[in-house]
Amino acid sequence: MEKIVSLCKRRGFIFQSSEIYGGLNGFWDFGPLGVELKKNLKDFWWRRNVRERDDMEGMDGSIIMNRAVWKASGHEETFSDPMVDCKECHSRNRADQLPEKNGEKYCPNCGSRKLTEPRDFNLMFKSHAGPLESDDNLVYLRPETAQAIFVNFRNVLDTSRQKLPFGIAQIGKAFRNEINPRNYIFRSREFEQMEIEYFCRPEDGMRLTDYWLEERLKFYEDIGIPRSKIKIHDIPDGDRAFYSKKTYDLEYEFPFGVSELEGIAYRTDYDLGKHIEHSGKPLDYFDEATKERLVPHVVEPSAGVDRTTLALLCEAFDEETVTDEKGHSETRTVLRFHPRMAPIKCAVLPLLKNKPPLVEKARAVASSLKPLMNVFYDEAGAIGRRYRRQDEAGTPFCVTIDFDTIGENGPEKQDTVTLRHRDSMQQERIALADLKAYLLERIL
């Protein structure tokens, strides 16, 4: 794990938030490569789940919502961890994570055994909207994006032409005031979710839960996380939320242990029912075929953007020993991202930087690709070193512009380039005219 964290900092994937001020526990920033990786993940999720489907609508709700939403959903009452205070040093800790000695729990900060009884600590960040810090103005930062979908169910139904089954999808930030943020960006206090609420008739709920399990496994495969690396945990009766008839957790083997990437929960009509009860609004559905009104059931595939980003980094990270032309062996660090996820799709490299025709041609090639994909132009250093830099960034393709390209070795080689593959380090010759289509086919 340390190697991944170090690479992420060194190459600009992930930085500590507010690092120059000592950071802030549970908050992270994404650097130039990290923001592209995350954007590729989110854009592909959006394309696959929203744009390519006729039965899905997108939306984007606000982070701060009316407090009534969280009363109705139950979060204000129950979204909490058990806490104890130390009566000596006044530090606060999770009751279920206290150290124990001779069967007695003690404060991890000062060692005192004078602890309060456990009480619930709500994980929602509180704030106030409006000029007074009064109870009337109390608001929460949403601890999940899902509720914005439920409260907009009627609006989306009325403005789209959807019939059951159909879904509403959303990507956005959520906040949880974790007592103990940990495992790098896996459990942070500010994070991003990609959530679908898929509404259906009650009798279709179980079947559609299995359908979404399959869809989501395909998705992970399509971004480079093979099915064999994902553990499907079918949560047994009694361990699920009381309203859920079926829940699958999809888990990935992170370096710090097997941990949840996504949950797929059949939540029945619990959420819409709660909002009907609390708002008094008709969040039901009229079925034209059966002439009945019903409260739709819902299947929720809910994935974490940051967790999946971390899984992509863990899955891609590799070190191998390679031997150069002179017989020296060295360690090659490479991020083997699926081309679709790679922050940089193609590096364009003039063989030499002091030959204007090479530089000019390389810049022209880079410019022609840029409206279509993220391209990196690099002219500094030996070509081998430039390849290695791209290996570390996870760039699947490097294109080298050499003397053949500019026609110095005859017209039959003119306008061909060296295409170098990140994973195999193999090089092939390809016509410039075919380059765009070749790359597009692999990154789309």
Added chain:
Amino acid sequence: MEKIVSLCKRRGFIFQSSEIYGGLNGFWDFGPLGVELKKNLKDFWWRRNVRERDDMEGMDGSIIMNRAVWKASGHEETFSDPMVDCKECHSRNRADQLPEKNGEKYCPNCGSRKLTEPRDFNLMFKSHAGPLESDDNLVYLRPETAQAIFVNFRNVLDTSRQKLPFGIAQIGKAFRNEINPRNYIFRSREFEQMEIEYFCRPEDGMRLTDYWLEERLKFYEDIGIPRSKIKIHDIPDGDRAFYSKKTYDLEYEFPFGVSELEGIAYRTDYDLGKHIEHSGKPLDYFDEATKERLVPHVVEPSAGVDRTTLALLCEAFDEETVTDEKGHSETRTVLRFHPRMAPIKCAVLPLLKNKPPLVEKARAVASSLKPLMNVFYDEAGAIGRRYRRQDEAGTPFCVTIDFDTIGENGPEKQDTVTLRHRDSMQQERIALADLKAYLLERIL
């Protein structure tokens, strides 16, 4: 304006946040069409400013940062509006917006003239990170994205290969606890910014401010807001922030008045200087050419996502009287978005829904386009009504699959479709084989 607000609600562009609970003042949700419009805007800004430029790095910082950031930037001290409390009804109001009668100010809520002296009300949303609601744990929701860029200046410089001048770009949410949110999504409490901090040598600051003015005007033109509609306000000496040597406001004529879309401010070395002073970290730059260390100056083009989205809607909205084949005139509502911004790029319509070969062909055409663009498939209702629905959604192209397409009128017309243009309502015949390239050229 009412017509635009009504269309936005009716067609699913924009909803009130938490509407079923009476909404929340200053917060908005984006529906199925709104989220696509906003995504197109953000994606094009990112492509134009980050991916197509060699001198720009992207990043994505957390919304909650260490409080020290806001002490250093001056926001904790000075990011405020003047407020007065009413001593009778305890309502709080902006001092500069109080109603006046006979030269005396009074409370807009109860009419009392017993008002406190004005005092500063900080516009940053407060919260606490960690288990205690203590001063040590106080955090703010960022009121602007810019500071995340300044505090990451060193990290980005060290992990990229940039030399001055170069920029760092970011899109993300920011929060301001406005006392009086107003003008629909123009001034809300939760909003999104697209900001660039472009770092340069001091002697290049003024010139680059003019360069960015020109770049940004081109950008607005490229999304369908013509140069003639943007008023450039060159803020005079004395009206600018004290550290700014030059500031341009780009203003658009909204229905509620001419208002700011974007500010382009030459902020000198004020921000990096403040963070050097407060963090003690070396946020300076070593110039290899001149062998000197310097604190870069910065030019900041800062645009609002929601404001620009609103400008796109206002600019696109049109009503015209059209006459149908039978001589009846009616009002056509149309959103004349630039194809690049339009939420739906192309609607695919089988002429009749009860002819399986038409439906099958239309679905195949829609599927072939979907990985490349947002496509809407619609088979319900008369073709004229379906066109009108797309006009209201701003869809630039409709493709109709008819009996010619499926070869019922001879092989020479087979695999051609009717392409109908939103703005002119003109129709032309186009070969299916050419459709993808035709559309891509216009929406990219």
